Amino acid sequence: xxxxxxxxxxxxxxxxxxxxxxxxxxxxxxxxxxxxxxxxxxxxxxxxxxxxxxxxxxxxxxxxxxxxxxxxxxxxxxxxxxxxxxxxxxxxxxxxxxxxxxxxxxxxxxxxxxxxxxxxxxxxxxxxxxxxxx
Numbered sequence: 001x002x003x004x005x006x007x008x009x010x011x012x013x014x015x016x017x018x019x020x021x022x023x024x025x026x027x028x029x030x031x032x033x034x035x036x037x038x039x040x041x042x043x044x045x046x047x048x049x050x051x052x053x054x055x056x057x058x059x060x061x062x063x064x065x066x067x068x069x070x071x072x073x074x075x076x077x078x079x080x081x082x083x084x085x086x087x088x089x090x091x092x093x094x095x096x097x098x099x100x101x102x103x104x105x106x107x108x109x110x111x112x113x114x115x116x117x118x119x120x121x122x123x124x125x126x127x128x129x130x131x132x133x134x
Contacts, residue, residue: 031061040071045097055112066133075101
């Protein structure tokens with residue numbers, strides 16, 4: 001069973017089948033049209049160029065005013081000891097990705113047609129960043 005099938009089953013169990021569509025695909029190529037995209041711990045896996053591709057593809061698939069929610073850890077001040085800094089070292093050593101601070105995310109969002117609105121902590125060091133297509 002692929003992730004899209006699991007997501008469809010979970011949506012059905014929650015009574016959300018009429019409000020949610022799960023489609024398997026490659027976000028480096030294209031994404032299906034939608035009015036809300038959830039990118040949870042996706043962008044930290046990739047370098048800036050690949051992140052811009054993902055965000056551009058999401059932006060191209062939605063209309064002005066469409067939304068996205070990006071959930072990632074945020075790097076704090078240089079020298080702060082927290083798990084995000086450790087995760088950043090891990091991402092740099094194992095993948096082409098990295099953890100980013102809010103300014104770095106804003107640069108990615110602005111370059112790809114998104115504007116960040118509310119940002120708030122969710123759990124376990126993660127923050128949700130609400131985006132609107134401009």
